[in-house]
Amino acid sequence: DSGVTQTPKHLITATGQRVTLRCSPRSGDLSVYWYQQSLDQGLQFLIQYYNGEERAKGNILERFSAQQFPDLHSELNLSSLELGDSALYFCASSVGTLGLNEQYFGPGTRLTVT
Amino acid sequence: DAKTTQPPSMDCAEGRAANLPCNHSTISGNEYVYWYRQIHSQGPQYIIHGLKNNETNEMASLIITEDRKSSTLILPHATLRDTAVYYCIVRVGGGAQKLVFGQGTRLTINP
Numbered sequence: 001d002s003g004v005t006q007t008p009k010h011l012i013t014a015t016g017q018r019v020t021l022r023c024s025p026r027s028g029d030l031s032v033y034w035y036q037q038s039l040d041q042g043l044q045f046l047i048q049y050y051n052g053e054e055r056a057k058g059n060i061l062e063r064f065s066a067q068q069f070p071d072l073h074s075e076l077n078l079s080s081l082e083l084g085d086s087a088l089y090f091c092a093s094s095v096g097t098l099g100l101n102e103q104y105f106g107p108g109t110r111l112t113v114t
Numbered sequence: 115d116a117k118t119t120q121p122p123s124m125d126c127a128e129g130r131a132a133n134l135p136c137n138h139s140t141i142s143g144n145e146y147v148y149w150y151r152q153i154h155s156q157g158p159q160y161i162i163h164g165l166k167n168n169e170t171n172e173m174a175s176l177i178i179t180e181d182r183k184s185s186t187l188i189l190p191h192a193t194l195r196d197t198a199v200y201y202c203i204v205r206v207g208g209g210a211q212k213l214v215f216g217q218g219t220r221l222t223i224n225p
Contacts, residue, residue: 002157033212043158043201043215056212090157094211102148103213105157 003027004106006091012112018079021109025072025093031055032074033094033103034066038087049074081113118202123220132189134219136202139183145204147178149187150213153198158215161187161200192223 003026013019025032034046036059045058049068060066063081068074078085088108094101119137126132138147149161162169162176164185169176175188189196201218205211 002159004157031211035213042217043152043213045212045214048212058212088155092157092213101211102160102163103158103211104160108155108157110155 002104002106004091004093004104006089006106006109008109009107010110010112012114013081014114015081015083017081017113018077019081019111021076021078021089021091021111023074023076023091023093023106025074025091026104029093029095029104030072031094031101032068032072033092034060034074034076035090035092035105036087037090037108038084041087043090046076078111083113086111086113118204118216120200120202120216120219122217123222125222125224126189126192128194128223128225129191132192132196132221132223134187134189134200134202134221135184136187137184138202138204141182141204142206144206146206147176147182147185148203148205148213149174149176150201150203150215151196151198152201152218153195158201158213192221194223194225197221197223 005024030051033048037043046060048056066076090108092103092105148163150158152158164176178185199218
């Protein structure tokens, strides 16, 4: 158990819909990262937040957005869903942004778009 | 971040040492070598990292060559639960800390 929690575990929805994935980082961790893992693209970094502010952006679509709240939990919002958005979405957390902090990953949310 | 090359798959007998190689010939002086693994579809798990010295923790040992162009992750007594995809990642320390995952090595531990 990494200490990072993600909800829901599974999500099935239809094309065109909007969903919200939630992540609670480990106690004391200020940085949250979102990754997407699909069969054809592998594990890809989407976005990072540190103490409520966006710090780095990766291959995140404009239809996707994220935020980190004052209690440090984070939400990833996916809208106008397409079949290709079906994937595992992982959240990870680390202590901060400076220095070498290993990332601890949650169990993931499996999104299926039908 | 430097690119890494890993064999796509490896097999190892249970109880033996599993040695997973990684090439990172374009590594820069300020880049660290990280290893993560992913068991089935679980979240990736941090294993170990190093800069130039060999490192050991309760999970594994990391051997980095003197020129730092390659490294080997060693699982000293592999068990069936070590069957996973192992990712070697090279990245700078500090700043934005995204992890860039390659295809990794699928390690199968056989009974």
